[in-house]
Amino acid sequence: MTAGASSALQGRVAAVTGAASGIGRACAEALVGAGASVVLIDRQAQALQAVCEALGPAAHPVVLDLLDSAQCARLVPEVLRVAGRLDILHANAGVYLGGELVDASHEAIDRLVQLNVGVVMKNVRDAVAHMRLHGGGDIVVTSSLAAHFPTPWEPVYAASKWAIDCFVQTTRRQVFRHGIRVGALSPGPVVTGLLADWPADKLAQARAEGSLIEPQDVAQALLFMLSRPRGLTVRDIILMPSAFDL
Numbered sequence: 001m002t003a004g005a006s007s008a009l010q011g012r013v014a015a016v017t018g019a020a021s022g023i024g025r026a027c028a029e030a031l032v033g034a035g036a037s038v039v040l041i042d043r044q045a046q047a048l049q050a051v052c053e054a055l056g057p058a059a060h061p062v063v064l065d066l067l068d069s070a071q072c073a074r075l076v077p078e079v080l081r082v083a084g085r086l087d088i089l090h091a092n093a094g095v096y097l098g099g100e101l102v103d104a105s106h107e108a109i110d111r112l113v114q115l116n117v118g119v120v121m122k123n124v125r126d127a128v129a130h131m132r133l134h135g136g137g138d139i140v141v142t143s144s145l146a147a148h149f150p151t152p153w154e155p156v157y158a159a160s161k162w163a164i165d166c167f168v169q170t171t172r173r174q175v176f177r178h179g180i181r182v183g184a185l186s187p188g189p190v191v192t193g194l195l196a197d198w199p200a201d202k203l204a205q206a207r208a209e210g211s212l213i214e215p216q217d218v219a220q221a222l223l224f225m226l227s228r229p230r231g232l233t234v235r236d237i238i239l240m241p242s243a244f245d246l
Helices: 022-033 045-055 075-083 106-131 155-178 193-197 200-209 215-226
Strands: 013-017 037-042 059-063 088-091 137-142 180-187 236-239
Touching (some): 013 075, 022 045, 022 215, 045 059, 059 075, 106 155, 137 155, 137 215, 155 180, 155 236, 180 215, 215 236
Parallel strands (some): 037 059, 088 137
């Protein structure tokens, strides 16, 4: 990382959901490296504490189960309590569900839609309510390549990402006049715990073909979005392994 990159976000406060592992952890690390103070939010208290200890004093853990409505509503107040302000929200928490539609239980569908869509909408809503009163800010949502292509082996997951992609684009048009930029990161399959639910044959094929992305690649794209001049919004970055074009 260059000296310029290490100070690109100096003095700013970011909140990252789903920050104890995977994309969220990599993005929190990158944000700290760029000079931000970062509030890491996750329901896994022990893992979250370990990540924050590794990142040092610029990292602040907040344990919340975002599937619990009351805890979800505490996200912004908790960020303000531990960090005093909120300049950047990275709404990253999500869950994956693949396979045949008829094999998905009602409970699994409900959980996915609530976390991937409902929780994101509520977190973004609360961040906007704060940011519009305090000079603007940045909101980035972790979407997916599945938001741009009708992936046949993950109809429930893909539908949630199509929904949230529409939400990002419409919200962006509402709030830009308040100095708030809203965009989405749409990676292809990333090497995270979410891939544990992939069909075994699909996962083996992806690994063999070099068709997976590292979390750090997503984190660098996040920094690119956030470090653009204020008059420029990067509304969506799609990241996919080059092997997808073979």
